Every structure is written in C-alpha cells, then in structure tokens.
Amino acid sequence: MEAFWGSINAEQGWLVSSQPSEEVAAAEELSPLLSNELHRQVFPGVSFGFSVFNLMNAIMGSGILGLAYVMANTGILGFSLLLLMVALLGSYSVHLLLSMCIQTAVTSYEDLGLFAFGLPGKVVVAGTIIIQNIGAMSSYLLIIKTELPAAISEFLTGDYSGSWYLDGQTLLIIICVGIVFPLALLPKIGFLGYTSSLSFFFMVFFALVIIIKKWAIPCPLTLNHTEEFFQISNATDDCKPKLFHFSKESAYAIPTMAFSFLCHTSVLPIYCELQSPSKKRMQNVTNTAIALSFLIYFISALFGYLTFYDKVESELLRGYSKYLPHDVIVMTVKLCILFAVLLTVPLIHFPARKALMMMFFSNFPFSWIRHSLITLVLNIIILLLAIYVPDIRNVFGVVGASTSTCLIFVFPGLFYLKLSREDFLSWKKLGAFVLLISGILLGNFSLAFIVFDWIKK
Template sequence: MEASWGSVNAERGWYVSAQQPEEAEAEELSPLLSNELHRQRSPGVSFGLSVFNLMNAIMGSGILGLAFIMANTGILGFSFLLLTVALLASYSVHLLLSMCIQTAVTSYEDLGLFAFGLPGKVVVAGTIIIQNIGAMSSYLLIIKTEFPAAIAEFLTGDYSRYWYLDGQTLLIIICVGIVFPLALLPKIGFLGYTSSLSFFFMMFFALVVVIKKWSIPCPLTLNYVEKCFQISNATDDCKPKLFHFSKESAYALPTMAFSFLCHTSILPIYCELQSPSKKRMQNVTNTAIALSFLIYFISALFGYLTFYDKVESELLKGYSKYLPHDVVVMTVKLCMLFAVLLTVPLIHFPARKAVMMMFFSNFPFSWIRHFLITLALNIIIVLLAIYVPDIRNVFGVVGASTSTCLIFIFPGLFYLKLSREDFLSWKKFGAFVLLIFGILVGNFSLALIIFDWINK
C-alpha cells in the first residue's frame, strides 16, 4: 500500500508521482498540482463566485427544453431520469478531481494524454471543441429566433422591416458587441459577476413559470380580436401523466446530459478557486448541481402543468402564443435571453483552451493567437446559429454524442485506466457503471434520433 507509480508527461517534462487511492483522498494537494494551481490563480475566485460560474456553465438553453421532455416521459419518469443524471454528473466530477490529484494535471485534455497518450488528448480536445461549439450555437439560435419577437412585443404598429427586428442582424451585433469582448477576457473567474446576474435571471424565469401556470387556462385557447378559439376539446388533455413514452422520449437523456454538462469548465474553475482543494471544489460542484436541479425541476414541472401535451420544444414559444403582450412574460423573456447570452462567453474558455492544447500546446501565450482563435470560434457559432433550423436537433445530436462522452464515458474510462485500486473497489466499480451507462445512453439515444429523422 505504500508503493507509488510514476509517469512522464513528454509535453511538459513533468515527472508525476501519483499516490495510492487512499492517499489521494487526503485533503492536501500534491506539491506539483499545488504549484500549478498557484501559478494559474491570482488572487483566486471566491466560493460563491465559483458556484455562480459553474451554474452558468451548467444552465443555459437546456432549461427551455426540459418541459417538453417531461411531457414525453411523465412527471415521475422525468424526475427519476433528471435525478439520476444529476447524481452521475456529480460523481463523474468526483472522479475527475481524484484523477487531477493523482496525475497533478489541471486540464481535461491532459487527463486524456495520461490515460491514452497523444490520441487520448486529441480525442478529448476534439470532443470538447465540438460539444462547446454545439452548445454555444444552440444558445445563439435562441437569441436569433426569440430576441426580435421579444422586442416586437414591446412595440406597436408595423416595424417588421426595421433592422432591430431582424434576427440575423441582431445576432451579429450582439456577438460583436457583447459575446466577443467578454470571451476575450484572460481568466474565467472574471465572469463571476456576469454569471451571478445570469443565475438571478434563471431564478426569475422559474418564478414566472410557476406564477403563469394559473394565467393560461386548460383546455388551451387562443385569443384573436376578442374571439376565443379552443384548440383542445378533451379535458383529459389537462391531466398530468406520471409516466409516458413516445418517439420524442429519445431526446430525454441526451437533453438532460446536455443540461448538466459542466465538466469542461470544472478544471479551469478549480485552478482559479481560492484555497483550492478536492473537497472544496467538490462542494462547489455539489452546490451548483443541486441548485441547477431545483431550478430545472420547478420550471419543467410548471411549464408542463401549464401546456401539458401542447408544450413546445422551446418553452418560451408557448408563452408567446398564449400570452401575447403580457408585460411579465415579455420581461422574463428578455431576462432569459440575457441569461442565455451571458453563458456563451463562459463556454468560449474551455473551447479556446482545447484548440490551444490541440495545436499550440508547446507555444507560449500570445494575445494575437488568443484573439484570432476567439474570433474564429465566434464566427463558426454565428454561422451555425444562422443555419441550424431546430434547437432540438442540436440538443439531441450533441447530447447523445459529445455530452455523454464528457459527462459519463471519459471520466469512467480514464479512472479505470489511471487508478491503481482493485477493480472490486466501490469507486472503480462506480467508474465502470458510469462508463457502461454512458455508452448505452449515447448509442441508444443517437440511434433513436437518427431513426426519427429517417421517418420524417
């Protein structure tokens, strides 16, 4: 039990002496990791701001699709699946932090390098780039489709030809004026205050979803010029379902995985945390995931109990249809759009870091390179946001492939490879379960989604 194993990181010239699992659980950081953390952080980000940053990485456009998922899984089915994904997400972070202590590295990409050499690093970096680009483009897609409509609701008359009601024009202006400057910041901790603002916007959104449950009658009706059109004749449509399965249920686990994915931001936030330790960062993670779970569940439950089977794949569209020109709804839509918008710069950081580590890991930091990579990522996500027709497609494909890899498959696989524990140990068995769960969920969901596309 006193033996240790060593490995050489060819890229950085580090000799890493990783302790046995029992020793790795100790609160003290290894000297190499401690030095690396102190080098990267100055003076350090507080616990609260770290929680806000991580919640901002977790919460985004995924919150808008969860009511639709509840409609296609039922209340109890949704609750079980969401809780399962949240617990597994927290456990996979626990494995990542354990490996971070053992290997003395501070990036997801380097964990892939330690586990499987250069191919492992390239696969992890490529997966992070694809996932983060997909996430950012989905957020900007919401901005493009919803922001002009949100502005138009505050106006009277015909302004359809004006530039500020054109989604593509607004998208470009917002990315140039807000997203790009925030993404250029050198450290992720600088976004703590914008992340706290985003968190309160999300809270406001959940509160309004609860309140407006009693403002939209069921059966649902549409009001046009003092005439009422009932679009649902069956009172059975107003009864919540505890369990439900349909072809749309294929999007459930991928969307939930997409909604809880924060693993690419874990280690950057860890590096800038005040008094960094495994326990302290795990507490940050558990707090952020628990608060995110609560807001997710409340907004999904009351969104579903408002529209039932008529809930849209993007929840905001339902309120635009049934409560046009409602001041509270219009306000919360703007707040939600700003919350989604403020998430995009945060996701720029791990995406840019992955590009740097894949192509420029042996080069010193350069502001020119930093600027050009950020600009290139910004251009790519804007183009994707302009041409992707349905946000559900982004949720499904990205969630079923890259998100399941980053949240389930990679942490489990890397821990099985790097840990010297006995295979029958609880932690290694948990890593194996995480790996198998990720493979099954990813392949099954992706197959169902492709089958659904073929049928359409």
C-alpha cells in the same frame, strides 16, 4: 513535488506513485496547483459563490425551455426519477475527474487523456471538447438570431418590418462584436462571475414567472382571438397530471436531461482558479451548482407542465406567447432567458480555446496576441455557422449526442479504469464501469433515435 506526485510510464500511461498510500491519501486535500503559488499571490482565486455561478452558467442554457415537454412525455414521477439519476451521475463523473486530477497532478481534461492513452488520448479529448463547444455556441447564437427579433417585436405597436433591430443577422453581429467577443477575451474564467450571477438570477426569475402564470391560464385551454375566447379542449382528462407516461417522444428524455447537466469541460478551468482549491472544495462547488440547477429545472418543468399538460410546447415560452399574447411579464422573461443563453456563450469559449491551445501551442508561454487571435477565430466560426447553416441544430444534434455523452460519461469512466490502481471490484472502479457502460448505451441509443427520426421525416 516530483517525488511526491510520482512519474508516468510513457508506454502504458499508468500513474506510478512513489509514496505510501497514507501520504497519497493525506494529499487529497492539497491543490495540484501548488507550483503556481507565485501566481496565486497576484491572482488570489475566485470565491466559492462566483465559482458556483460560473458552473451553473455552464450547466444551464436553452435546455431549460424543453424540460416541461420532457415531463409531459415521461410523467411527473418518471421525470423526477430520471432527472435525479442524471444529476447524480453527472456529479459522480465530476468526482472521478477531480480524483484523477489529484492522482496525476494535472488540471485539464486534455492532460488526463494524455496520461491515460498518450498523445492520441489528448488529441481525442481536445477534439471532442472543440467540436462539442463550437456546436453548443453556434446553437445558442442561432437561438438568439431567430428568437430575439420576435421578442423585441412583441414590445412594439405598429409596423416596423425592415428595421435593423428586427433583423436577426444584424442583431447577432452586433451582439458578437459588442458582448461575446469582449467577454470571451478575458484571460480568466473567474472574471465572468458577475455575468454568471446575472444569468442565474434570470433563470430564477424565469422559474418564478412560470409558477405565477400557472394560475393565469385556465384549463381546459382557451385562445383569445379578437376579444373572444375559443376553448380548444373539452376533455377534463386533459387537465389531470400523469405520474408516468411513455410514448415515442420519451426516448429523447434522458439525452435531453444529460445535455442539460453538461458542465464537465468547464469544471477543471474553474477548479484551477478556485480560491483555496482542493478536491473537497471543488466537489462542493459542483454539488451546489448541480443541486441548484436541478431545483430550477424541476420547478420550471413542473409548473410549465401543470399549466399546459399534454398541450405543452417543445419550447415552453411559445405556449405563453400563444395563450398570453403581449403579456409584459412573459415578454420580459423571454428577453431575460435569451440574455442568459447569450451569457453562456463566452463561458463556453474558455474550454474550447484552451483545448485549441493545448493541441497546438502547449509548449508555448502565454501570449496576448495568440490568445486574442484564437478567440477571434472561434468567434468568427460560430458566427458564420449560426448565420449560414440553417439546420445547424440538426447537424450538431448528432455530434452533440456523441460528444456530450463522451465528456459526461464515457471519458471519466474510461480514464479512471485506466489510471486507477485500485482493485477492479472497488466501489469507485465499479462506479466508473457503470458510468462507462451507461455512456456507451446512452450515446448509441440517442444517435439511433435521431437518425431514425431523420429518416422518418
């Protein structure tokens, strides 16, 4: 195995292949996990379907609620083109990651950083993953804390203020102890396939409800107040969809879409546990997950926009609560979306914990005590952030704009340019260069607008 995979020049971080290119090409379909054959006899791997569900769960979160607002500020065709471009770039960056894993025989994002730039590269990648994932998990828990009590109260009649089940902090602690921590404690990410499949069906249910309710809300929009209807718009132009539309809010379109397709920290852990793993099979998992996510994103954004047009809320379900108060289906789908967001949190635990392990305990064998303690510490950190930092979404908006862009665009492009021995004018290297430049421009663009928005406010 050592002879085949080659050796690493410690100073340069370049892969030095010891075999002719024909043999390297033939090895493309071999798993870099061949050394774990004994392990695979005990744990045969995760099926293709469950791997797709897990990756979709990593991709889709609360971002689905904001895409209709993005479409309102870019137009139907503008949104479609931008969403397709981001989805294709996301799939291509995963393709580069898998190609580098085959070449270097490593199966972690952190080790790719080590191969490319030595120990500093590994530390930077691990740190970026930890910061991004803690920020994402804390933001998701903050959504649960603020939205779940309101969702529950809609099912109740009468005054139940002061009840423990309407207190966001109490609910959050119960959920973290009873759901998040036990699921995050599982030793393999593949075990979350069942919860991820449930999350997928919740998202499909959400999209179906958005389609059905399009015909339940008239345009021009009316508000129902004490059994009287008040028309809030008389302009017939308000009910005409726009193919292209640009405003100052359009600047947030690409960053929002890019973060809606972030799954790169989960790709390699899922690849490690895939049944009959190969680069082609994992790429098919990625393409299927991104394509299904694209479809659900597009349908929910389109019909959400065609329901409210320019009056669409930045969080889509708020509009339905306003114009269809106490609608049982809308209230149910709100709970489903919150539950789907909740089930994403344990999945994001895995790459965050793995990054911590690789930074501080990479030379130690697996230990249940260490595994449990790190999971507990991460759980406590994200819980405290969600409870005591009210502006956490703004704080991690800046952090997320930089870390997410690095993980999706910058690192895959940069590492491939560094590690690949192809000619610079080859299609893959040119693609990696475009990915790198796109990531740098997008990251700076996002940060500039977020900071500008803060200053303006």
